Amino acid sequence: MDKIKALTVFRRVIELGSFKAAAEDLLLSKAAISKNINQLEDYLQAPLIHRTTRKMHVTEKGKQYYHQVRNILDELNTADLSIIESSNQLRGLIKVSVPMSAGLLLINPAVCEFMKEHPEISVELLMSDQYLDLVEQGLDVAIRGGGPLKSSSLKSRKIHGLDLVLCASAEYVDIHGQPSEPESLYTHNCLMYSLALSPRQWVFRQDNEVRTIDLPPSSYVVNNGLALKQAARAGLGILLTPKLFVAKELQTGELVKLMPDWQAEKHALYAVYPFHKEQSKNVRTFIDFIIKYVTKNCENA
Template structure:
């Protein structure tokens, strides 16, 4: 690339000395680049004497091709620079269905209105996608302990969990007063959770890990919430999913003096280097809308 640029500049300015000054190279370096290009092509491109220089026939033909190639490359560089610096184009995002519907989807029109040159393909799915294989730019993932996948992870918020059930369930089966009591209860399990079969509680430095069983295991937190509302059992569920139910008294909490394991929501994306502007602005938007005061 350097040799092509040097050759073009020599021809455009009409002398090796002028090209040397323009490119900030020594006269010897300019001459060496042209000579190496001629050796590579096995053709004389420029006839030069101590007084003047001129293009050969081969040189004139090659100059036209080189000029076209360099101009195309410059145009491609400019286009890519615009993509890097301006939020534009299609952004593909994978996100958990319940979290998105409860805490994010109503803000999406605001984001798209803020960046009119962008479009969004938001895929609501509770499976863990392969970002590279499936062409996903960003995925949102909730986890107690995010695996080391080689992806870049940005913590967005802490998702506080609460143990709860309908008052009718507690009236029929009793209120658990310690974590060990849960083995006697019908525990509704969110099957995609990192703690689907074992719930962990903390209190004053003590840790209790309780294996849980129940008649209903489901891969949707909304379905867990529906079963709680129906009085079918109790469950450990993110507080934000049942906040209105708790406020209205439709659901009631238990073991409030014990703290469940913390689950955090992360945005993961393939690389920290060369992050496209469309990815960067959506990450900033997620932080603006979702980050809790205690997130780091």
């Protein structure tokens, strides 16, 4: 039995929840997955996973073994990386997830520049506005908006704060007028980003005063920021979005900034990564580069 291979197979079966998913992830046959699990159970003389043709159940010993195996494999990977990355030349694969809108406008250009500086690095970029499970997807880094980390096995670094702007098309303003204060938004159609932590709750500040507005249902709800901008440009309603996303439209007058005396609650981008990746030179260098690039471009926007 190849012990490291068997442990890796066991780990991915547990994390992905099925033999089929683990086989696809590891580019092995289902028969090879079963063989490795059987050999491991025979070696340990203990059942780790009860399985039928339709489902699997991890035993208590299996759960205990998984947590120990995961830590050992992570430490082994860290040890490997410490040698592989000991040279000045970075090499290898970095797998990253980014939200679609920020990815297209900000992060992907940064990744392209990073790869030009480090030609031996390969990057697999997954663009999705959904929060992806870093362990399940085998991700090294996830770029995402602020919010509490759902696992103690994750760490994060702030990339940059993003100013939000309230805006609408000139056509919409001509027809419906401008809101003068946060409460005025109740009588307007506010376009909703469905994946926000609180899509219908917008927060505004003026000096030391804070007002939280719980908006009525919108006629347009979508899970993508660029689609929201298109809806606002079409005159469908009022948009609350990172200023960076609409800087050009605000400059040309296609979109008009609303309630300039009120500041919307700030948004921020974070780089989230598994705890054991903190020692990876590739990951550290990548995050450092993204922070520097984004900071420079946001300040010059």
